Amino acid sequence: MLGAMMNYPLTLAQILDHANRIHGDKHVHTLLPNGKMDTYNYAMLYRRVKQLANAITELGIRPGDRVATFASNTYQHLEIYCAVPYAGAIIHPLNVRLAPTQLAKIVEEADDKFIFVDGTCAAQFSQLQYKIDCRRVVLFNANHVHDKNLTDLSIDYENIIAEAEDNYISDIPDENWAMALCYTSGTGGEPKGVLYTHRSMFLHTLAVNQADVFGLTESDVVMPLVPMFHAMGWGLPYAAMFVGADIVLADTNNERIVDLIAEIGVTVAAGVPTVWTKLLPEFRKRKQDISSLQRLIVGGEPIPSSLIEAYEKELGVEVRHAWGMTEMSPTGTFCTLRKAHQNLPDDEKWKIKAMQGRPIPGVQMRLVNENGTELPWDGNAIGEVQVKSPWTVSSYYKNEPTPEHFTVDRWLRTGDLATINSEGYMQIVGRAKALIRSGGESISTVALENVLLKYPHVKDAAVIGIPNEKWGERPIAVVVLSSKTNENISEILKCHLASEFPKFWIPDRFIIVDEIPKTGVGKTDKQAIIELITASQKGELL
Ligand code: ADP
Numbered sequence: 001m002l003g004a005m006m007n008y009p010l011t012l013a014q015i016l017d018h019a020n021r022i023h024g025d026k027h028v029h030t031l032l033p034n035g036k037m038d039t040y041n042y043a044m045l046y047r048r049v050k051q052l053a054n055a056i057t058e059l060g061i062r063p064g065d066r067v068a069t070f071a072s073n074t075y076q077h078l079e080i081y082c083a084v085p086y087a088g089a090i091i092h093p094l095n096v097r098l099a100p101t102q103l104a105k106i107v108e109e110a111d112d113k114f115i116f117v118d119g120t121c122a123a124q125f126s127q128l129q130y131k132i133d134c135r136r137v138v139l140f141n142a143n144h145v146h147d148k149n150l151t152d153l154s155i156d157y158e159n160i161i162a163e164a165e166d167n168y169i170s171d172i173p174d175e176n177w178a179m180a181l182c183y184t185s186g187t188g189g190e191p192k193g194v195l196y197t198h199r200s201m202f203l204h205t206l207a208v209n210q211a212d213v214f215g216l217t218e219s220d221v222v223m224p225l226v227p228m229f230h231a232m233g234w235g236l237p238y239a240a241m242f243v244g245a246d247i248v249l250a251d252t253n254n255e256r257i258v259d260l261i262a263e264i265g266v267t268v269a270a271g272v273p274t275v276w277t278k279l280l281p282e283f284r285k286r287k288q289d290i291s292s293l294q295r296l297i298v299g300g301e302p303i304p305s306s307l308i309e310a311y312e313k314e315l316g317v318e319v320r321h322a323w324g325m326t327e328m329s330p331t332g333t334f335c336t337l338r339k340a341h342q343n344l345p346d347d348e349k350w351k352i353k354a355m356q357g358r359p360i361p362g363v364q365m366r367l368v369n370e371n372g373t374e375l376p377w378d379g380n381a382i383g384e385v386q387v388k389s390p391w392t393v394s395s396y397y398k399n400e401p402t403p404e405h406f407t408v409d410r411w412l413r414t415g416d417l418a419t420i421n422s423e424g425y426m427q428i429v430g431r432a433k434a435l436i437r438s439g440g441e442s443i444s445t446v447a448l449e450n451v452l453l454k455y456p457h458v459k460d461a462a463v464i465g466i467p468n469e470k471w472g473e474r475p476i477a478v479v480v481l482s483s484k485t486n487e488n489i490s491e492i493l494k495c496h497l498a499s500e501f502p503k504f505w506i507p508d509r510f511i512i513v514d515e516i517p518k519t520g521v522g523k524t525d526k527q528a529i530i531e532l533i534t535a536s537q538k539g540e541l542l
Contacts, residue, residue: 023244063088071118097520193397323356379421436465
């Protein structure tokens with residue numbers, strides 16, 4: 001027998017309407033490139049979203065059309081993020097740091113009808129611009145653009161908003177209607193498109209807003225230092241709006257980020273480990289005035305326990321580790337301590353916090369070996385993580401589900417290799433392709449990197465496998481030192497690792513570099529490292 005409850009579609013419009021009605025006085029702050037702040041409230045955001053929804057309809061954008069953005073984190077980007085799905089179209093945030101050829105391919109596949117371009121990203125856009133009809137560009141922050149062709153041909157964002165009424169009424173009858181298209185960041189190969197529905201994003205928003213996940217409340221001031229094009233800004237814009245938290249939008253490279261945290265009283269900030277490594281020295285200097293900052297949400301890559309320790313012990317800022325992927329909207333697991341862990345020594349707590357955590361409610365997870373056999377959750381067995389949830393992709397955009405990505409019983413194959421312990425805490429040991437196979441045994445690059453980073457003079461480290469005739473593959477470490485040293489660092493690091501790992505795990509070579517190459521979203525770029533190693537064959541080998 002079917003139940004007798006309202007069939008009430010779960011749509012983004014509800015999130016927006018609620019944010020306006022209940023939290024209309026809450027703020028959206030944007031740090032402008034000149035270091036100044038722009039602030040308005042949710043009521044104003046709502047009004048402009050309604051105007052923009054009318055304006056894009058006027059431009060000919062219809063439900064189901066893809067509308068790209070090429071933008072940094074700004075209030076305009078947030079408006080587009082809201083207005084496009086509000087009008088039934090599909091928001092497609094482009095990763096501004098991808099190579100122009102890759103971007104052109106993505107724009108072609110997505111068949112974007114218009115691109116909303118942030119003038120502050122004009123330099124990156126210039127290489128893509130020639131592959132695109134500029135009459136399909138809607139430009140904001142145009143004062144940063146020096147290309148007359150672009151300013152002449154494009155449509156002015158503020159003009160179309162000014163000319164539009166603020167009476168748009170959203171009407172999305174089916175919660176399974178598509179609302180956003182986001183491509184993976186391309187760390188493990190070519191970017192792939194994930195098409196979210198209103199329902200999946202609504203449920204993801206509710207799920208991450210639980211106390212043991214992001215735990216945002218109306219009292220929070222949230223600063224997503226993750227670009228809005230990286231896995232939908234990890235769901236933070238919609239999550240913050242639904243609970244009525246103030247939002248602070250800023251570019252991670254802006255020098256005033258730490259000032260801003262102090263001035264506005266940011267309580268929760270989110271970003272990849274690279275961001276927190278970079279900001280740590282600045283935070284150390286300014287210990288006193290960042291006391292508002294209660295916790296960091298860190299994900300996208302494993303966070304080393306040494307970094308967790310620095311934030312928690314020195315700065316009193318709690319670190320919460322998240323794992324997910326664009327395919328999961330993106331949240332899959334979240335690491336909070338159990339009640340049973342509360343009395344553990346700090347060292348033990350940091351070890352747990354460096355794990356990727358437990359599946360959040362709504363996410364089903366299993367570990368599977370190469371033969372398709374399910375493995376036990378004993379903290380030892382390593383297998384591929386497979387997932388199911390209402391916010392997990394069922395097939396990539398414009399592609400049929402293939403066995404490479406989906407199992408016969410319709411679980412998503414994440415390509416991540418992990419252990420899960422009896423308490424349900426997952427620990428990623430590498431991506432399927434990143435795990436080094438040496439003499440038939442597995443070597444975890446993540447575990448090696450974690451221990452390398454604990455050595456006092458090591459600022460950054462990455463381990464990769466290179467082909468080896470005898471063993472199949474052997475590990476090589478690429479290391480950034482915090483200060484120059486005359487010691488035989490290679491031997492020292494070998495000894496340091498030998499205390500924790502079997503002999504065959506120890507990298508054959510240690511290459512010292514000034515910087516480890518990162519991808520557009522700040523993850524270690526292993527492909528670029530392979531190129532770096534090839535180039536350094538005769539170079540700085542120790
Ligand atoms: P891409 O797959 O191109 O990197 P995503 O940004 O969606 O695009 O990345 C998802 C992947 O990032 C995951 O499959 C996993 O390999 C990695 N990842 C995300 N969070 C973590 C984490 N906390 N620890 C380890 N790896 C992570």
